[in-house]
Amino acid sequence: MTDAQRKLSAAEVAEAGLTGWRQAGEALAATFRTRKFSTGLELVNRIGASAEEANHHPDLTLTYPEVGVTLSSHDVGGITSRDIDLARTVSGHAADLGVAAAE
Numbered sequence: 889m890t891d892a893q894r895k896l897s898a899a900e901v902a903e904a905g906l907t908g909w910r911q912a913g914e915a916l917a918a919t920f921r922t923r924k925f926s927t928g929l930e931l932v933n934r935i936g937a938s939a940e941e942a943n944h945h946p947d948l949t950l951t952y953p954e955v956g957v958t959l960s961s962h963d964v965g966g967i968t969s970r971d972i973d974l975a976r977t978v979s980g981h982a983a984d985l986g987v988a989a990a991e
């Protein structure tokens with residue numbers, strides 16, 4: 889089993905210090921206040937490109953005012969370093985677009 893397949897404890901997830909993200913059961917979740925559908929679509933497209941590059945895919949909800957992102961590692965049924973890494977990437981895309989996460 890590689891480190892990327894090791895399920896992280898809640899303490900390890902908290903130690904990752906992900907701003908704007910919360911643990912929801914066996915997943916990480918964040919809501920980004922895009923405020924415009926076009927901005928949300930751009931964010932979703934950037935997330936999608938990074939997900940394909942990482943071969944690790946979130947669940948996404950695109951609405952007019954916001955984008956919801958949920959991350960978990962399906963193969964182990966929990967949160968791994970893959971989810972932490974992609975969460976950081978997603979937060980970076982949001983920051984690039986001037987979009988804040990709902991706290």
Ligand SMILES: C[C@H](O)[C@H](O)[C@H]1CNC2=NC(N)=NC(=O)C2=N1
Binds near residue numbers: 943946959961962964
């Ligand atoms: C075959 C393919 O590599 C796997 O199904 C990948 C695809 N994307 C994935 N995404 C997520 N979130 N978890 C996975 O276990 C996963 N596995």
